[in-house]
Amino acid sequence: MDAVLVGTTLSFWVIFVAELGDKSQLMALTFATRFKVWPVLIGITLATAVVHLASVGIGFGLGAALPTGWIALVAALAFIGFGFWTLRGDTLTDEEKSKAQRVTKSAIIAVGTAFFLAELGDKTMLATITLATDHGWFGVWVGSTLGMVAADALAIVVGRALGRNLPEKAIRYGASALFFLFGIWLAVDAVRQLT
DSSP states (O other): HHHHHHHHHHHHHHHHHTTTOOOHHHHHHHHHHOOHHHHHHHHHHHHHHHHHHHHHHHHHHHHHHHHHHHHHHHHHHHHHHHHHHHHHHOOOOOOHHHHHHHHSSHHHHHHHHHHHHHHTTTTHHHHHHEEEESOHHHHHHHHHHHHHHHHHHHHHHHHHTTOOOHHHHHHHHHHHHHHHHHHHHHHHHHHHHHH
């Protein structure tokens, strides 16, 4: 039970940080201007749960097949890469904006489909795979799903309260710094395991 709690807590915070300033937050905010908040959050939750379930499956399989020291080293490099990726920032493409603005079906289906497609290959999916190589799949799945939904809900609430004047640069820099810290921590752990 402790391992599940650790995996859930760690995954929640890593994915929450990864989602700060991500295009998914921008999509969530855009959808929330068109639809009621609850259908948007339900669509985000369903899409995230499916994508992250596949991610933990991949990560769990890799974790069982590879030595943990090398996994920690690859994870450290991945998290440092995520730090640079976050520092660069994310924007919505015109196609993603138009998907978020179209009202063709129910809100849950529209939001769920858009989020599912947007999350494939995104840094939160890759971070979830990375976490699942070293932690139990269930805790990582629950924590990563809740972390993403919480970050997107925060974007909706803060975005509605403050309009479009969010301090994107500060959010990007803070999230990047946390990724760099996670990366350094994992690198130290990897070196300790390999020596």
